[in-house]
Amino acid sequence: MTESLLTAGTWFMGFLGLATMMSLFSVTAPYGRYFKPGIGPTISTRWGWILMESPSVFLFAALVVINPPKSAFAWLLVALWEWHYLYRTFIFSSILRRPKKPMPLSIVLTGFCFNLLNSTINAFALHNLEQPAGGYFYLSIFGFVLFFVGFYIHVRSDYLLQTLRKQGENDYKIPKGFLFDLVVSPNYFGEIVQWTGFALASQTLPAWMFAFYTVANLLPRALSHRRWYVDNFKEFSTSKKALIPWLL
Numbered sequence: 001m002t003e004s005l006l007t008a009g010t011w012f013m014g015f016l017g018l019a020t021m022m023s024l025f026s027v028t029a030p031y032g033r034y035f036k037p038g039i040g041p042t043i044s045t046r047w048g049w050i051l052m053e054s055p056s057v058f059l060f061a062a063l064v065v066i067n068p069p070k071s072a073f074a075w076l077l078v079a080l081w082e083w084h085y086l087y088r089t090f091i092f093s094s095i096l097r098r099p100k101k102p103m104p105l106s107i108v109l110t111g112f113c114f115n116l117l118n119s120t121i122n123a124f125a126l127h128n129l130e131q132p133a134g135g136y137f138y139l140s141i142f143g144f145v146l147f148f149v150g151f152y153i154h155v156r157s158d159y160l161l162q163t164l165r166k167q168g169e170n171d172y173k174i175p176k177g178f179l180f181d182l183v184v185s186p187n188y189f190g191e192i193v194q195w196t197g198f199a200l201a202s203q204t205l206p207a208w209m210f211a212f213y214t215v216a217n218l219l220p221r222a223l224s225h226r227r228w229y230v231d232n233f234k235e236f237s238t239s240k241k242a243l244i245p246w247l248l
C-alpha cells in the first residue's frame, strides 16, 4: 500500500513538472521582480522562503528517523539533502537584502505542498538504497562531483546577486563576474546541475523526478529573466544566454 502510494506520488511529480513547465512558458510566477500588488495575501520574502522550504528540512528529517536508511551510502545522500535545505531555508533567507519585500502566499503554499511531496518520496527512496556496484558506482561518484559543483555555482551566484544592492537599495542592476558574464541565471544553472548530480549519485526515480521538476520550474523563469533584462537595460549584452553557458 505505502509502496504504491509512493510510486503514484513519484509519477504525479513528473506530471506536475510537465504542467509547471507548460504553464510557466505562458505565465511567469509573480514573485521577485514580477511581483505586483493585488494578487491576494502576501508574506515577507524571508518568512516565505523559511515556510516554503521547511518541510524539506523537518519532514524529511522526521521520515529518515522513522525509516532510517540501511546503508552508509544512503546516509551520505541524506546529509547532502539536509545540507542544501538548511542553506536554502535558513542561510539564503537570512542574507536577502530585501527581506520584507512581499511574496504571494499562494506561491509559498504551493511550494510548501510541493516540498511535502518531494521530501516524502525522496526520504522513502533512500530507505532501502544500497551502494551501487560496477559501472553504476562510477556514475554515482560523478553524480557527487556534479552535486558539489552545482552547489558551489548556485551559492556563489546567490551571494553575488545579494551583494548587487547596498543595504536599503531596491533597484535592479546587471550582475557581472563569475558565470554572470555568460548567463543571466547561473543560480538556476547551479541548482539544476546540483540536483542532476544528486539523481546520478542516488539513481532513484524520485531524485530523477525532482531533477526534472527543477528544470521544468527554472528553465522558463531563466528565459523570462533574460527577456526582462533585454527590456529593462539598453546596455544588456544580447550575446548572454539565459541558463546554459553558450547554449541556451
Ligand code: NDP
Pocket: 031, 032, 033, 045, 096, 097, 098, 101, 154, 158, 161, 162, 164, 165, 171, 172, 173, 174, 175, 185, 187, 188, 191, 213, 214, 217, 218
Ligand atoms: P532570482 O534570481 O530571481 O532572485 C534571487 C535574489 O537576487 C532575489 O533576492 C532578487 O531580488 C535578487 N536579484 C536578482 N536579480 C537581481 C538584480 N539584477 N539586481 C539586484 N538584485 C537581484 O532567484 P529566485 O528568487 O527565483 O530563486 C532564489 C534561489 O532559489 C535560487 O538559487 C534558485 O536556484 C532557487 N530555486 C530553486 C527552485 C527549484 O525548483 N529547485 C525553485 C525556485 C528557486 P528581488 O527579490 O528583489 O527580485
